Amino acid sequence: METVKNESNKHIRECPKGLIFGSDMDNESIEFTKTNLRNLPFGENIELNVSPFQELPKIENRVIVCNPPYGVRMMESSIKGLYNDLGDFLKQNCPHSEAYILFGKPELIPELRLRVHWKKTLMNGDIETKLAKVILR
């Protein structure tokens, strides 16, 4: 394990400001992320914003990684609406980007209303999730 870690650390490259940014509508989630980033090289170069994704500016020609709510605590109708909104946002505001979206409930994938390029099973802790790739035009 230590050997793998040391070998991987040799390949760490500089992450310039402006390359990676992240957002969440929940301030506490952003504060947790800031704490985690303090332990990473170049973590201070990652910009974070408290914002609903629906209000983010246009994201063009980027790689988007998204871990939306799994719908455990949300009403059936609001979780579907959230995935409809996410699909609309990606289609209308993220041209020439590719998005990797983690689904706690694979049955929500059609709620994006976008063509899914591929999906793969991924364990997130002990939760079996699906990672779906969407290519935006």
Ligand SMILES: C[S@@+](CC[C@H](N)C(=O)[O-])C[C@H]1O[C@@H](n2cnc3c(N)ncnc32)[C@H](O)[C@@H]1O
């Ligand atoms: C499954 S948690 C993921 C938390 C964290 N981003 C991660 O990847 O570990 C889902 C997150 O989606 C956020 N969220 C829910 N609706 C949102 C929206 N409309 N815009 C932005 N974030 C939202 C919640 O605040 C929550 O932190």
